[in-house]
Amino acid sequence: MDAVSNRDRDTSLRVRIPGLDGLRAISLLLVLFAHWAPLASLILEWGRSGLLIFFVISGFLITRILIDLARRRREFGGWQILRGFYGRRFFRIQPIYYLALVFVIGIGLNDTVREDVIYHIFFVQNLANALLRNDIGSYGPAAPWWSLAVEEQFYIFWAPIVVFFRPKVWVLALLGALAIAIGWRGFAWYVDIGQASVLVTLGNLDSLAAGSAVAIITSMGRISPAAKHCFTAILVVGIAGLCLLSMTDISVGQAEFRSSFVGKVLADVPVYMIASALIFLLAIGKAATAARVLENRILVFIGKRSYGAYVYHQVVNYTFYFVVTPRLLEPIFGIKLGFRGTMELCVFTAVTLLLAALSYRYIEQPIFRLRDRIYPPNR
Known part of the structure; x- marks a missing residue:
């Protein structure tokens, strides 16, 4: 009876959840909106909000995978499971990331990236940026990749906890992560260490933990009505809190x-409250209207290709401004072409999504097939 129960739960963890791809698309679009429509940031930090949604989704999906794998520990062995997890993770993240890194360095888009390439190779560029450069824009087209380093560093420690320890330890670890994140941002605000408050992994643990917590709760079998009411309340409070913060931002000045x-330490909280509560309701099938909206064909298309789009998006506009315009357009037409505001958003978003679609079809999917042969998904 227990074996059947576990098998059913494992199968449920691998079922696609309607709405998640659409939510991932929205998080990507928020980032693009922030980078290419900067006036929008007068109302809300769209880019940071998009990243937090990415973190929550990632924490949720990866923890579901780890829980599924942890239930097979006796069959395959913990270290074998971790080897497969990290191997599959490598094939998912590194190939197009390294491809983009080689492109940035090869055509000379940013000298700082070339100088600090070793940090980018080993996914510690967020720490290098915080400790050595202290400027989130130092890496130019590679600047957004600090968030990839945050995720990779988190899973190095989180995966063994899920695989080797009991659920009580998972909960304690996530509560600790929540306290550490808020404590770190509070410390960073107090001593005024600038962007290190968010560049360092410690400052993002709470959003990753929020998604991980939802994965744990939804994997434990029947969901009680109290849990449903609790997450509905979290959603409502999160929306109210986000509205209040936005109004305060406008009234007192950006x-x-x-x-x-509040702006440095607590502003993240309503965003990941909303994201985690929505993911919970989508996972248990209690957000039918939201799921229908998020299952829009365009959003699903973008969501499935969002990782590539995120990796490439700043490379696209830097290549245009620093390579295409001065080396091709200016010599041919004698003009300096540039985009601003809505035009920049539309043109670069279209190019980025086209590039991401081609990458997904001709680079990522063949790599995924190779990955599945080397590291079967159930081990």
């Missing part, structure tokens, strides 16, 4: 609010 304790 610079003052975003340098305040």
Whole structure:
């Protein structure tokens, strides 16, 4: 009876959840909106919000995979499971990331990336940026990749905890992560260490933990009505909190609010409350309307290709401005072509999504097939 129960739960963990691809697409679009429509940031930090949604989704999906694998530990062995997990993770993340890194260095898009390439190779560029450069824009087209380093560093420690320890330890670890993240951002605000508050992995643990917690709760069998009511309340409180923060941002001024304790330390909380609660309701089938909206064909298409789009998006506009325009357009037409505002958003988003679609079809999918042969998904 237990074996059947476990098998059913394992199968449920591998079932696609309607709406998640659409939510991933929205998180990507928020990032693109922030980078290419900067006036929008006067209302809300769209880019940071998009990243937090990415973190919550990642924490949720990866923890579901780890829980599924942990239930097979006696069959395959813990270290064998971890080897397969990290191997599959490598094939998912590294190939197009390294391809983009080689492109950035090869055509000379950013000298700082070339100088610090060793940090980018080993996914510690967020630490190098915080400790050596102290400027999130130092890496130019590679600047957004600090968030990939955050995720990779998190899973190095989180995967063994899930595979080798009991659920009580998982819960304690996530509670600790929540406290550490808020504590770190509070410390960073107090001593005024600037962007290190978010560049360092410690400052993002709470959003990753929120998604991981949802994965644990939804994997434990029957969901009680109290849990459903609790997450509905979390969603409502999160929306109210986000609206309040946005109104405060507008009323007191962007610079003052975003340098305040609330802006630096607590502003992330409503965003990952909303994202985690929505994911919970989608996972248990209690957000039918939201699922229908998020299952829009365009959003699903974008969501499935969102990783490539995220990796490539700043490479696209840097290549245009620093290679295509000065080396091709100016010599041919004698003009300096540039895009601003809505035009920049539309043109670069279209190019980025086209590039991501081609990458997904001709690079990523063949790599996934190779990955599945080397590291079967159930081990």
